[in-house]
Amino acid sequence: MAAGPGARAGGARKLLLEDEALRDGLQMESRIFTLEEKLELFHLLARSGLRRIQVGSFVHPGIVPQMADTDELVRAIGEVEGVVLTALVLNEKGLERALACGVRHLSMSVSASDTHSRKNAGMPAEEALETMTGLIARAVSEGVQVRAGFQCSFGCVYEGTIEPDAVIRGTKRLAEAGAAEVNLADTAGMATPYSVRDLVSRAARELEGVLISLHLHDTAGLGLANMFAGYEAGVRIFDVATGGLGGCPFVKGAAGNIPAEDAVNMFQSMGVDTGVDIDVLCDAVLFLEARLGRALPGRMRRVLKGAKRD
Numbered sequence: 001m002a003a004g005p006g007a008r009a010g011g012a013r014k015l016l017l018e019d020e021a022l023r024d025g026l027q028m029e030s031r032i033f034t035l036e037e038k039l040e041l042f043h044l045l046a047r048s049g050l051r052r053i054q055v056g057s058f059v060h061p062g063i064v065p066q067m068a069d070t071d072e073l074v075r076a077i078g079e080v081e082g083v084v085l086t087a088l089v090l091n092e093k094g095l096e097r098a099l100a101c102g103v104r105h106l107s108m109s110v111s112a113s114d115t116h117s118r119k120n121a122g123m124p125a126e127e128a129l130e131t132m133t134g135l136i137a138r139a140v141s142e143g144v145q146v147r148a149g150f151q152c153s154f155g156c157v158y159e160g161t162i163e164p165d166a167v168i169r170g171t172k173r174l175a176e177a178g179a180a181e182v183n184l185a186d187t188a189g190m191a192t193p194y195s196v197r198d199l200v201s202r203a204a205r206e207l208e209g210v211l212i213s214l215h216l217h218d219t220a221g222l223g224l225a226n227m228f229a230g231y232e233a234g235v236r237i238f239d240v241a242t243g244g245l246g247g248c249p250f251v252k253g254a255a256g257n258i259p260a261e262d263a264v265n266m267f268q269s270m271g272v273d274t275g276v277d278i279d280v281l282c283d284a285v286l287f288l289e290a291r292l293g294r295a296l297p298g299r300m301r302r303v304l305k306g307a308k309r310d
Ligand SMILES: [Zn+2]
Pocket: 024, 187, 215, 217, 246, 247, 248
């Protein structure tokens, strides 16, 4: 098989799912999880076999109080063999906090859309991009592995179409700053299987030597179809959120990420090894549902554990 965007020269790599329930998921919940609850969820996810887990973000606690204890959580988890602990950084203050608590892998993210950037990061997209390249270079010089996120890569609810040219130009600058992986994010849930295929294929051609990953939201019900299209185009790293938690506070009607358990089921059905035990993942869904008091959108928990919540 030819090396796709998820593979460096030297052969295809195994599929990697990054679970973001603790960050993209919990940041949308009005119920704030305690440190102990987050730790319990983290260990369930790690036990399921997930190899990369995003545990939180270093953002202003006044704006996203759900993430206020990310530093503490990173320290409390410490080292877990075989699991890469990662967190989200959007600005300099966040990077300072990340470096101070010793996290070794970061998602550092900007938006392709000017309007979304002003709402989410408080500055125009070009300024945010320029600032972020400096922060990425600094993180890399401190020995942190960085994946650069590009939000709204597949469209923006405020601005409509985002030109693929702009996505390529922006992600190139992030990669040149030192990001080993570029994460194309469908923040608004506007991607379609063909737009995923086309953008991923182009990014793979133009960002040579850089891993391409996908962050997809199931807003329009195309999540798994888009994931499949990305896989067929060669992507081997995907973001998921156990239970299908998540959304975006600045995108009306946004749904969560693709449920981790449903992604695992799809890849299993294709004979692709994810290394994840779907049964343990469904226990994590039960844990979340019990605390949130509602059923989550993922399908496989119902399939494997029945219709009743607990
Ligand atoms: Zn997201």
